[in-house]
Amino acid sequence: MKVLVLNCGSSSLKYQLIDSDTEDVLAKGLCERIGIDGSNIAHQPAGGEKVKEEADMPDHTAAVKIVIAKLTDEKVGVISSLAEIGAVGHRVVHGGEDFSGAVVIDEAVIHAIEGCNDLAPLHNPANLIGIRSCQAIMPGVPMVAVFDTAFHQSMPKKAYLYGLPYEYYRKYKIRRYGFHGTSHDFVSKRAAEILGKDRKDLKIIVCHLGNGASVSAVKYGESVDTSMGLTPLEGLIMGTRSGDMDPAILSFLAEKEGLDAAQVIEICNKKSGVLGLSDGASSDFRDLVQASEEGNEQAGNALEAYAYRVGKYIGAYAAAMNGVDVIAFTAGVGENNAEVRAMVARYIGYLGTNIDPERNRIRGEEVILSDGGAKVVTMVVPTNEELAIARETVRLAAES
Ligand code: ADP
Numbered sequence: 378m379k380v381l382v383l384n385c386g387s388s389s390l391k392y393q394l395i396d397s398d399t400e401d402v403l404a405k406g407l408c409e410r411i412g413i414d415g416s417n418i419a420h421q422p423a424g425g426e427k428v429k430e431e432a433d434m435p436d437h438t439a440a441v442k443i444v445i446a447k448l449t450d451e452k453v454g455v456i457s458s459l460a461e462i463g464a465v466g467h468r469v470v471h472g473g474e475d476f477s478g479a480v481v482i483d484e485a486v487i488h489a490i491e492g493c494n495d496l497a498p499l500h501n502p503a504n505l506i507g508i509r510s511c512q513a514i515m516p517g518v519p520m521v522a523v524f525d526t527a528f529h530q531s532m533p534k535k536a537y538l539y540g541l542p543y544e545y546y547r548k549y550k551i552r553r554y555g556f557h558g559t560s561h562d563f564v565s566k567r568a569a570e571i572l573g574k575d576r577k578d579l580k581i582i583v584c585h586l587g588n589g590a591s592v593s594a595v596k597y598g599e600s601v602d603t604s605m606g607l608t609p610l611e612g613l614i615m616g617t618r619s620g621d622m623d624p625a626i627l628s629f630l631a632e633k634e635g636l637d638a639a640q641v642i643e644i645c646n647k648k649s650g651v652l653g654l655s656d657g658a659s660s661d662f663r664d665l666v667q668a669s670e671e672g673n674e675q676a677g678n679a680l681e682a683y684a685y686r687v688g689k690y691i692g693a694y695a696a697a698m699n700g701v702d703v704i705a706f707t708a709g710v711g712e713n714n715a716e717v718r719a720m721v722a723r724y725i726g727y728l729g730t731n732i733d734p735e736r737n738r739i740r741g742e743e744v745i746l747s748d749g750g751a752k753v754v755t756m757v758v759p760t761n762e763e764l765a766i767a768r769e770t771v772r773l774a775a776e777s
Contacts (some may be wrong), residue, residue, distance in 0.1 A: 378463035378774070379403065380767040381448075383441075383670040385467070385507030387499055388413055390440045394448055394455060394462070395767040402763070403455040404448060408440040416440075420447040423440050425439035437503075438510040444710075445514065449460060452572050465520045466770030468559070468762070471497035472524030474550060479527065479769040481777040482508060482520040488758045490522065496554070496607070497555075520776040523766045531599040536697070539606075553611075555593065555603035557585045560707060563765040568705045572754065573741060580698040581708040582691055585760065586717070587708035588660065592687065594694035601689045602697050604690055610645055613690065614683045615659035621686075654679035662709070666716045684717060688724025695728060701753055704730065707745075707760040708766030713740045722746075730754045 378398070383392040384532050390408040395401070400666060406420035416434035421427040434440040448454055448462075456462070467482070473493040480486050487508065494501045505732075511520060537553040545551045561583045568583075569576035581595040590613040594604040604612025604620075614620045622645075631641050644653075652660035656675040658668050668676035695701040704725065710717050715738050722732045729752025739757070746755045 378771055380464050380466055381462050381511075381767045381769050382466045382770070383468070383507050383511065384763075385437060387503045387564055390437060390444065390445050390507065391768065392496075393763045395764065397463075397767055397771045400764060400767075404453075405763075406444065406447065408444065410434075411440045416488045418443055418447065420453055422453050425453065436510075437506045441507070441510045441514055443529050459515065462492060462515065462518060464770050464774035465518060466766040467504060467508050467511070467520060467522050468525070468527045468766055470500035470520045470556070471554065472522075472526045472530075473554070474530070476522075476527050477530035479514050479521055479523040479766075479773055481548045481773050482512075482522050486522060496550070496664055509688065513592050519770075521766075521770040521773045523559055523769050525556045526554045528562040529553075529555030529593070529600045529603050532601055532603070536602040551607055553603070553606045555583065555591065555600065556605045556609045557591050557593075557708075558588070558600070559762045559765045560585050560760040561576060561591075561593040561595060561600060564707045564760050565593075565598075565761065567758050568703050568745075568756060571745075571756065572703065579702045580700050581696045581703045581705060582698075582701050583705050583707065584687060584691070584711055584721075585708045586613075586711035586714075587689070588733040589618065590615045590687075590708070590710070591754045592694060594697050596698045602694060610642070614654065614679075614686050615650040616662075617647050617650045617652045619645040619653070651679040651683055654682055662714050666714065680717065680720060684720035685724060686766055687721045691721075691725050691728075701728065703718055704728075704753060704755045705769075706756070707756045707758050712742075712759050714738065715740060718746070722755075725753075725755075730755045758770050 380395050380397050393405040394403040396403055402423055404422045410416040411434045417431045419427055419429040432443050441571045445459055446512045448456055451619045460723045464738055471493040473496055475489045564583045565581045566576055571580055578597045583589050588640045589609055591603055594601050610618050610623045612620050627641050658676045659665055665676045665680055669680055718737055729750045731751035732746045732755050744757045
């Protein structure tokens with residue numbers, strides 16, 4: 378079956394068409410500036426050149442139509458008609474407490490996703506627009522929602538409750554939800570597979586280190602803790618997000634700088650992390666490694682603070698699971714940035730990771746970093762959220 382995987386943002390739409398039998402990506406692309414002047418699409422058929430062009434996309438429905446036109450185009454298309462698309466998988470950011478797994482989309486599901494809008498005001502409404510647009514253009518095609526939060530719904534209360542008056546959990550559902558769940562699930566499963574073991578027998582720490590970054594503790598197949606919280610702002614220092622900090626900083630900074638709460642949160646989301654720590658040098662880890670090697674001290678400090686925080690979380694999750702068998706690095710930085718991995722390695726050697734510096738040089742591939750005598754196997758497992766969404770979509774579409 379051919380599955381269209383969609384990830385709608387407020388003004389963007391990422392897509393992949395995947396052949397679920399071979400698991401090959403047939404085509405992929407990105408629509409940007411939807412609803413804004415200068416909207417454009419970059420489309421790439423497998424094995425072909427990427428073509429980028431301006432296209433009129435006043436809304437997401439128009440964008441989905443243009444994606445379909447590209448997929449069925451004589452020159453750059455990969456299917457002959459819309460009818461070849463057997464199912465659509467939608468990435469949905471927040472499923473709240475309603476969804477602990479992917480679901481076939483119906484009106485009740487849409488209503489429940491709307492109910493989570495408060496928890497992800499930038500993402501969920503955009504995801505819903507994508508769903509509605511596809512329903513309008515492809516009536517009768519099964520659609521599945523795959524949630525970023527779902528995999529973490531197995532966390533116990535002690536991990537997801539904050540030390541706040543309980544009534545705020547009761548009234549507003551303020552708690553840890555966690556994100557990147559599709560990736561943590563995919564990578565922990567794949568890590569076990571590579572080792573020829575059952576995930577149900579392993580304690581795995583997954584470090585998803587991208588622009589956004591989170592760590593999870595996956596014990597015997599279930600997420601028992603993760604570093605992102607009510608929103609993706611908590612946890613690790615990220616590209617532009619602060620991660621953990623004393624919440625009193627919010628009012629302190631607001632008063633000093635004459636800002637309101639929303640403005641301070643904006644700073645914590647967009648101007649902080651390694652971008653802020655490096656004094657604005659970059660949010661991109663490649664740039665920071667280079668800048669640091671060229672003697673930019675702040676870039677070096679930012680990387681060190683980043684690696685230190687990752688190391689602390691690994692220690693915390695080894696404690697949370699009363700042990701750890703596997704540590705898996707994934708996403709842009711985790712897969713590719715050998716320098717950052719080497720910095721993290723310095724904080725976790727006591728676990729018996731025995732990371733081999735030679736193997737650690739490898740980029741973007743499945744690789745076991747530890748040598749034969751390691752007590753804890755450290756590895757790189759490239760994530761593939763689109764493939765995970767396609768697999769879930771096929772599984773559920775078959776049942777619907
Ligand atoms: P997101 O999906 O959260 O936007 P990614 O997982 O794509 O982010 O990660 C982006 C980060 O990965 C960037 O900081 C980038 O520097 C880093 N990265 C990507 N490729 C490489 C590479 N080949 N070498 C080093 N770092 C890389």
